[in-house]
Amino acid sequence: MHTVMHLNLRVDPTQYISQIREVPDYDYIHMVRQPKYMIDLSLLNEKVHYLNEIFSPKEYVKRNNISLLHAHHGQLGMLLLPFKEETNLPLVTSIRGRDATLANQPIGYLDNMKMLFDRGERFFPVCNYLADRLIAWGCPSEKIRVLYGGVDLNEFKYRTPHKEGSQNILSIGRLVEKKGHHILMQAFQKIRGEFPNATLTIIGRGELEEYLISLANQLNLGDSFRLLNHLPKDQVREQMTNADIFCAASLEAADGDVEGIPNTLKEAMAIGVPVISTNHAGIPELITNNKEGVLVQENNVDELADALEFMLSNREIWETYTVAARQKVEQNFNLAQQLQQQAEFYEELVALYKVSKQYSETPRQIDKKTLKETPQPQQQGKYEGETIAPRKKADLAKKALIYMQQLQKLQELQELQELQELQELQELQELQELQELPQLPQLQQLQQLQQLQQLQQLQQLQQLQQLQQLQQLQQLQELPQLQQLQQFQQLQQQTKDKVKDELVASNKNDKKAKIQQKDKGNDEKIASRKKEKKAQKSEKVKKALNKIQQFQQKAIDGQLGGDHGGF
Amino acid sequence: MEDFKTITVTKGEKSLEIHNPTTYSLIGMGAQGAVFKLSEDKCVKIYSDPLQAKMEEEALKAGKHLPFMPLVYDTGPNYIVMEYFNAPTLKEYLRNCTYIPDSIVKKLLYILKELKQAKFTMIDAPLRHIFVVGNEELKVIDHVNSFKRMHPVPLKLLRDLKIILLKDSFLAQVKKLEPDTFNEWEDYFNQNSLDFRNIPVLSGGSGSGVKVDSAITQTLIGKGHQGAVYRVSEDTCVKLYGKTEHAKQEKMVLLASQDLPFIPKVIETGPNYILMEYLLGPDLNTFLKKQPVLSEDITKRLLYILKTMEKSGFKQIDAPLRHIIITRNGFKLVDHVYSFSREQKRPLELFKDLRERNFLDSFLEQVKAIDPGTYAEWTKTPIPLTENDNTLV
Numbered sequence: 006m007h008t009v010m011h012l013n014l015r016v017d018p019t020q021y022i023s024q025i026r027e028v029p030d031y032d033y034i035h036m037v038r039q040p041k042y043m044i045d046l047s048l049l050n051e052k053v054h055y056l057n058e059i060f061s062p063k064e065y066v067k068r069n070n071i072s073l074l075h076a077h078h079g080q081l082g083m084l085l086l087p088f089k090e091e092t093n094l095p096l097v098t099s100i101r102g103r104d105a106t107l108a109n110q111p112i113g114y115l116d117n118m119k120m121l122f123d124r125g126e127r128f129f130p131v132c133n134y135l136a137d138r139l140i141a142w143g144c145p146s147e148k149i150r151v152l153y154g155g156v157d158l159n160e161f162k163y164r165t166p167h168k169e170g171s172q173n174i175l176s177i178g179r180l181v182e183k184k185g186h187h188i189l190m191q192a193f194q195k196i197r198g199e200f201p202n203a204t205l206t207i208i209g210r211g212e213l214e215e216y217l218i219s220l221a222n223q224l225n226l227g228d229s230f231r232l233l234n235h236l237p238k239d240q241v242r243e244q245m246t247n248a249d250i251f252c253a254a255s256l257e258a259a260d261g262d263v264e265g266i267p268n269t270l271k272e273a274m275a276i277g278v279p280v281i282s283t284n285h286a287g288i289p290e291l292i293t294n295n296k297e298g299v300l301v302q303e304n305n306v307d308e309l310a311d312a313l314e315f316m317l318s319n320r321e322i323w324e325t326y327t328v329a330a331r332q333k334v335e336q337n338f339n340l341a342q343q344l345q346q347q348a349e350f351y352e353e354l355v356a357l358y359k360v361s362k363q364y365s366e367t368p369r370q371i372d373k374k375t376l377k378e379t380p381q382p383q384q385q386g387k388y389e390g391e392t393i394a395p396r397k398k399a400d401l402a403k404k405a406l407i408y409m410q411q412l413q414k415l416q417e418l419q420e421l422q423e424l425q426e427l428q429e430l431q432e433l434q435e436l437q438e439l440q441e442l443p444q445l446p447q448l449q450q451l452q453q454l455q456q457l458q459q460l461q462q463l464q465q466l467q468q469l470q471q472l473q474q475l476q477q478l479q480q481l482q483e484l485p486q487l488q489q490l491q492q493f494q495q496l497q498q499q500t501k502d503k504v505k506d507e508l509v510a511s512n513k514n515d516k517k518a519k520i521q522q523k524d525k526g527n528d529e530k531i532a533s534r535k536k537e538k539k540a541q542k543s544e545k546v547k548k549a550l551n552k553i554q555q556f557q558q559k560a561i562d563g564q565l566g567g568d569h570g571g572f
Numbered sequence: 573m574e575d576f577k578t579i580t581v582t583k584g585e586k587s588l589e590i591h592n593p594t595t596y597s598l599i600g601m602g603a604q605g606a607v608f609k610l611s612e613d614k615c616v617k618i619y620s621d622p623l624q625a626k627m628e629e630e631a632l633k634a635g636k637h638l639p640f641m642p643l644v645y646d647t648g649p650n651y652i653v654m655e656y657f658n659a660p661t662l663k664e665y666l667r668n669c670t671y672i673p674d675s676i677v678k679k680l681l682y683i684l685k686e687l688k689q690a691k692f693t694m695i696d697a698p699l700r701h702i703f704v705v706g707n708e709e710l711k712v713i714d715h716v717n718s719f720k721r722m723h724p725v726p727l728k729l730l731r732d733l734k735i736i737l738l739k740d741s742f743l744a745q746v747k748k749l750e751p752d753t754f755n756e757w758e759d760y761f762n763q764n765s766l767d768f769r770n771i772p773v774l775s776g777g778s779g780s781g782v783k784v785d786s787a788i789t790q791t792l793i794g795k796g797h798q799g800a801v802y803r804v805s806e807d808t809c810v811k812l813y814g815k816t817e818h819a820k821q822e823k824m825v826l827l828a829s830q831d832l833p834f835i836p837k838v839i840e841t842g843p844n845y846i847l848m849e850y851l852l853g854p855d856l857n858t859f860l861k862k863q864p865v866l867s868e869d870i871t872k873r874l875l876y877i878l879k880t881m882e883k884s885g886f887k888q889i890d891a892p893l894r895h896i897i898i899t900r901n902g903f904k905l906v907d908h909v910y911s912f913s914r915e916q917k918r919p920l921e922l923f924k925d926l927r928e929r930n931f932l933d934s935f936l937e938q939v940k941a942i943d944p945g946t947y948a949e950w951t952k953t954p955i956p957l958t959e960n961d962n963t964l965v
Contacts, residue, residue, distance in 0.1 A: 038737060040854035043898070044862040046869060049853075051900045057737060058852055060806040068806075084670035087740035112665060113673035120671070235864065 007355055008032040008070050010094075012085055013077040016043040016053055018238065021077065021154065023340060024099075026052075029348050034069060038084070056084070062091040072355055073097065079104035082125055083117045089124070095358045097351070099152070100130040101265050102183075102286065105138040108260035119143055127354055129347075131265035132287025150350045153290075154268055155340030161242070161275035163331050166323040167249050172203040174313065175248035175278070177241060177269040178255075180211030183262045185254030185283065185303065187213075187220055192254075192309035194224040200317050206231045206248070208241060242272075250316050251278040255285040256303040266291050271338045274298070274330035279323045281312045291338065297330040576651070581606045581618045588620055599656075604716055614645060615656035622649045624716050631692070631715035638686050640712050657711050663699035663732065672738040677745040679710050681753065684726055687718075696723035699732040725760045731790060766791055766802050768810040768845050798822075798909055808839060809850040818909050819844050825908040829884060834877050834905045851904050857893035857925060866931040871938040873903050875946070878919055881911070888914040893925040923955050 009032070011025040016037055025035050035050075037043060039057045059065045074089055075097040076082035082098030089096045098121060107115060122128070122144040129152040130136040136149050174193065178184035186207050193205045205226070207217070214232070221230045236244070245251065251273035255264045266287040273280050274291070280298035282288050283305075294300040299316060301308035316323075574594045582589050588606060592598065596608040596616075605619035619625040629652055635641040646653035666672065680702075687695045694717055703711045733739040747754040793801040799813040813819035823846055829835040840847040860866070874891060881889050888911050897904045926932040940947040 040852070040898075041858045041862075043854050044859065046867070046898070049898065049900060053900060055852060057734075060803065064806065080668075080670045083741075084737060086671060087744040090744060111668040111670070113669060113671070113675075116673065117669075117671045 006030060006032050007072040007351070008034060009073045009075050009351065010034045010036055010066075010069070010071045011075045011077065012036045012038070012056060012081045014038075014042065014081070016048045017045050018048065022048065023157070023344065024077070024154070024347065025075075028344050028351070031073075031348055031351055034071065038081075056088075059088075062088050066092045066094065072358070073351060075099070077101075079118055079121065080111075080114075082121045086121065086124055095126040095354050096124070097127040097129060097354065098125050100128055100135050100139060102131075102135070102263050105130075105135045106261045106263055108258070108262050115142070122148070126358075127350065129350065132290050134287040134290065135265055152347055152350065153266065153338050153343055154271075155338050155343030156268070156271045156275045156334055157340045158275060158335065161272050163275065163277045163327075164246065166277055166279055166320075166327050168320065171249055172200055172317055173248050174203060174205045174250045174252055175208070175244060175273075176206070176252045176254065177208045177245070178253065178267060180207075180209045180213040180217055181262070182213065182258035182260075183256060183264055184209070184267075185256040186217055188256065188304060188306055188309060189252055189254040190217065190220055190224060190226065190230070191306045192313055193230070194226060195306065195310035196314050196317070197226075197229065199314065203317065204229045204231070206233060206244065208233045208236055208244060210235050242276075245269075245273055245276055245278060248273075248278050250313070251280045252309075252313070253280070253282040253288070254303075254309060255283050255288060257285065264288070271334055274327075275334045275338075277327040277331060279316060279326045280330060281309070281316060283309075291333065292330075296326075297333045298326050576608060576610060576616045576618070576653075577648070579606075579608060579618055581620050581650075583620045602714070609656060610653065611656070612658065613656055614653060616651050616653045618651045620650075625650050625652060627718075627720065628652060628714075628716045631718035635687075635690050635692070635715065635718075638690065640683050640686075640710050641715075642711060642713055655711075657703040657705055657713075659703045659705045659711075661700050662702040662704055662710065663736070665704040666699070666736060666738060669736075669738065671741045672733070672745070674745055674749075675708060676710075677742060677749065679708070680729070680742075681746065681750055683710060683712060684753075692718045694718045694721045694723045696721075696726040696728050698728040699736075725757045727790070734790070761790065766804065766810075768802065768804065768812060768847070769842055796907075803850060804847065805850075807850050808847055810845050810847045813844045816843050819846065821913060822846065822907075822909045825886075825911040828912075829908075832880060832884060833901075834880070834903055835908075836904055836906060851897040851899050851906070853898040853900070855894045856896040856898060856903070857929070859898055860893065860929045860931060866926075866929075866934045866938070868938050868942075871935055872942065874922070874935075875939060875943060877903060877905055878922075879943075879946070886911045888912075888916045890916055890919040890921045892921040893929070918950055918955070920956065927957070 007030075009028070011033055013020050013025060013035070014037070016035060025033050033052060034054050035048075035052050036054045036056050038055070040055050043049060043053060043055075065071075071092075071094065074085055074094050076085050077099045079098060079100055082096060085096055104118075119142065122139070122142070126148065128139055128144055128149050130139055130149065131152065131154055133151055136146075136151050139149060140146050174189075176184075176186060176189055178186070180186060186209075189207075190205065193203070197203065207230075209232075214234075217232060221232070233244075251270070253267045253270045255267060257263050264286045267282075270280060270282055270288065270291060274297065280292065282292055282298060282300055283303035284294075284300050285303040289300065292298045292300055299312045301312045574596065576594060576596055578593050579596070580591045582591075588601060588603075590598065590601070590606055592608070594608075596610055598606055599609045599615060600607040604621065604624045605617050607615050607617045609615050617625075617628070619628075625647075629644075629647050632641060632644050632652070632654070636644075642655040642657070644652060644654050662676070666676070683697070683702075684695050692715075694715075697712050697714075701712060701714045703713065705711055730739055730742075733742050743754065743757075746757075791803045793803055793809060795801070798815070798818040799811050801809055801811045803809050811822075813822075819841075823838075823841050826835060826838050826846065826848070827841075830838065836851060837849040838846060839849065856870075860870075874896075877891055877896075878889055881891075891905055892907075895905055895907050897906065923932055926935050936947065936951070939950070
């Protein structure tokens with residue numbers, strides 16, 4: 006079993022402990038920066054270590070048999086860079102809302118993040134919105150895997166929404182600006198006349214406590230408003246279960262601080278409380294307006310008040326929301342499933358790294374290089390057979406297959422890069438195609454992955470050139486001015502997400518068959534272009550491709566229970 | 573204009589004594605002198621010892637050409653009027669930073685190089701003596717010991733960087749930018765690595781702590797009146813004593829109590845040292861700072877330690893919070909020099925520490941519920957609020 010050294014902020018039950026301690030098939034070391042960050046005795050065990058107390062990183066890694074580093078914030082990723090350099094281990098960095106803002110950050114933050122993008126192997130933003138931010142900051146998209154945080158569905162059990170009676174609105178979150186509590190309180194005040202029995206409860210602690218209390222007085226909220234400071238976890242859950250409506254009024258703070266996707270929102274949805282939230286950050290990835298809940302514009306008292314009023318007046322439709330919401334959480338935000346996903350992302354990296362070790366290269370070199378050179382199937386098989394023997398063979402083969410498919414995809418991206426000059430004409434055509442596509446919402450539904458994929462590459466490779474092309478096109482096609490150019494770039498980023506989602510999805514076992522089919526279709530679509538490309542490709546790459554295919558076949562055999570060579 | 577010369581700074585018993593009849597505000601005070609702000613860009617440092625004024629004056633003169641030195645406007649027998657920097661120190665500037673910016677690394681290396689070239693013997697500066705003025709320009713103050721102390725390697729700088737977790741990223745960049753400098757430092761540390769079996773630690777006399785060789789400060793964990801503790805390896809540390817008598821006393825306690833779970837394991841002893849297990853974890857005082865309430869679990873653990881000490885014949889029954897280390901193998905209690913010799917039945921220092929954390933009342937309440945006998949023992953006579961005070965709780 007591999008051991009991952011996790012570095013998070015504190016040994017503290019609120020700090021995503023399951024992402025450290027419950028990843029299937031991966032042992033852990035729970036590292037914090039200094040002993041003072043160990044603040045919960047019940048979580049103290051022999052796997053809690055302190056970064057500043059490590060005497061010799063090399064010796065430490067050897068002794069604890071560590072294969073992977075995982076920092077749970079951008080800043081912690083930077084902190085691990087010297088350790089990584091010393092020990093040559095691959096580094097994963099989780100990116101949360103706080104990491105994707107430049108507000109209130111220490112000196113050199115953006116430069117350091119860019120350095121981390123360059124040296125780190127993987128980045129796990131907690132939503133696509135943050136993934137886009139990373140890309141905008143210059144993080145190579147091939148290093149990004151979106152990893153949503155999950156809800157423990159056994160802990161948060163579904164109950165049908167309350168059909169009648171109370172009108173209790175609940176909001177949970179630290180008392181900081183981005184949680185938008187002040188907006189919710191104002192919206193609540195607006196609807197009180199119509200719903201005199203409605204109550205608002207906010208649970209949280211934080212710097213804005215005094216301000217919110219005085220705001221409540223100012224708004225004359227009286228007994229209908231409660232601010233509960235700090236409740237134990239089970240009591241918070243109880244409050245949630247008893248609530249009629251859950252609201253997260255998240256917004257971008259004046260200093261730029263943003264959310265990822267609030268966990269409390271997922272939890273409320275799991276329980277079956279109808280939710281109202283805002284179009285902020287990653288929230289639309291969790292809630293589609295009028296489907297799993299109601300979404301309004303962020304920082305807008307009137308819209309939020311309307312939404313509250315709408316919810317309170319239409320009790321009979323609550324269940325359609327809560328059923329859809331529970332389903333959404335089960336599908337994409339289920340803790341067990343997300344931990345499995347995390348393990349698969351690790352698997353991919355550990356495999357890459359081990360191959361790189363055999364070539365005695367650093368993981369950083371190989372990460373760039375694997376896009377060109379495919380690992381030797383025999384060696385890879387042999388390695389996995391040696392070290393992961395106890396695992397189920399079919400499972401292993403499945404994973405290898407997925408991994409190889411991903412490699413192949415990445416390789417295709419690389420091929421595109423290599424051929425950029427020859428493809429200028431074709432790209433121009435595709436650009437035109439994209440501009441002819443319908444507007445944003447419709448585009449989101451488009452499944453023309455390959456095209457989009459190419460566009461994504463294009464943007465990365467030829468931004469300048471592309472801009473020129475675009476300007477020409479704009480003139481030709483009377484495209485509106487700058488605004489649409491920006492919109493266009495946004496579209497391209499969304500296409501990137503699609504591609505990324507695709508990669509993510511391909512990891513999921515239940516979707517495997519579907520993906521295989523899609524791949525096949527894609528292969529056909531790009532077959533003609535590929536032919537042309539292949540003519541340009543080096544012999545080396547061709548050989549590698551063949552080997553992947555051979556390996557893939559072997560893996561399929563393995564999955565079917567047949568002979569699987571090196572496993 | 574008021575006359576700053578009417579300000580006097582003299583050595584007092586514990587710290588400097590200042591008499592300031594002017595309205596100039598005190599902006600800093602150290603072991604040698606005090607600094608007063610004269611205007612937006614000028615301050616005066618007044619020394620208790622004219623010799624030190626002379627030393628600093630000379631250093632500032634020798635470094636006059638260096639852009640990071642403060643400008644000198646006026647000097648006198650016990651004062652220097654110099655440039656005042658209304659700017660953050662480098663420590664403040666780097667707050668929350670987890671990777672030291674290369675621009676800062678380059679500027680620090682430049683400063684060190686220039687100090688060396690100017691033949692300063694102290695090629696070093698602590699972070700709090702470096703100011704970051706406009707344009708990220710660095711300025712270095714306090715040069716009293718520039719020609720006295722020998723720091724061929726920036727020991728203070730590295731130690732300060734280690735505390736804020738930036739030492740590794742600093743060294744990683746030095747290695748790339750100036751490999752020769754990096755190797756020089758490494759050689760220095762290798763040559764000066766701790767040979768604890770063969771090192772004198774001089775007792776500093778009553779009250780002034782133990783003097784330790786500054787060349788090995790990198791592995792220093794802490795020092796007190798009786799000794800200094802250094803990290804030796806991943807799992808071991810060594811306590812070095814100024815007086816062999818103290819070493820003997822603590823050795824006796826530790827060796828006689830190795831079967832007690834809260835006593836650190838001893839690996840080797842010598843006339844003035846004890847090599848023991850290195851205890852990883854926060855001390856209980858640090859831990860309790862972050863706790864909203866005192867859990868009963870902690871009270872039970874404390875009670876267990878105190879009762880076990882009593883049963884095992886310890887004379888000094890106490891457990892100061894800072895001496896308890898929360899390790900993955902449970903609570904450990906360190907510093908046992910007087911455990912067998914000083915008679916003390918109630919854990920007064922523990923009470924004092926808990927009161928400081930605002931947990932004394934809940935602690936006593938919990939003890940009352942768990943062990944009424946002990947509670948009665950402890951509260952038979954009032955618990956003194958301070959060492960000299962006998963007020964009731």
